[in-house]
Amino acid sequence: MSPQKSKRVTRQRQLVYECVIDSKDHPSANEVFTELQTSGIGLATVYRQLSNMVDEGILKSFEHSGQIRYDPLVTPHAHFVCTVCDKIWDVDLPESILLTTPNVSNVDIEGLELTWKGICESCK
Numbered sequence: 396m397s398p399q400k401s402k403r404v405t406r407q408r409q410l411v412y413e414c415v416i417d418s419k420d421h422p423s424a425n426e427v428f429t430e431l432q433t434s435g436i437g438l439a440t441v442y443r444q445l446s447n448m449v450d451e452g453i454l455k456s457f458e459h460s461g462q463i464r465y466d467p468l469v470t471p472h473a474h475f476v477c478t479v480c481d482k483i484w485d486v487d488l489p490e491s492i493l494l495t496t497p498n499v500s501n502v503d504i505e506g507l508e509l510t511w512k513g514i515c516e517s518c519k
């Protein structure tokens with residue numbers, strides 16, 4: 396990669412990462428793309444940067460309502476999802492759950508996803 400090109404990629408990566416952090420709502424690739432539209436970053440680049448960062452463990456991804464959402468908080472945590480506005484909040488995992496081992500044998504555990512659903516303050 397030429398120095399010029401690698402500089403551009405670094406800048407794009409930075410913008411995509413900051414967008415995920417700033418959104419505070421676990422955005423999808425499409426939402427990141429829309430947010431960064433004025434910077435001229437294409438949707439394919441947004442997808443590539445997001446998936447690279449997930450591979451590197453800088454971001455986490457999970458599926459919500461049929462869409463992949465991106466999460467800058469990579470430590471174990473739970474989510475609260477509002478069933479009206481679809482906003483997603485980060486919630487602490489109850490410590491008791493972290494100490495639980497699932498009742499299945501011969502599996503490799505890769506993680507735990509816990510989501511509470513309900514109606515948020517502004518939708519009540």
Ligand SMILES: [Zn+2]
Pocket residue numbers: 477478479480481482514515516517518
């Ligand atoms: Zn709501």
Ligand SMILES: [Zn+2]
Pocket residue numbers: 421466468472473474484485
């Ligand atoms: Zn989260």
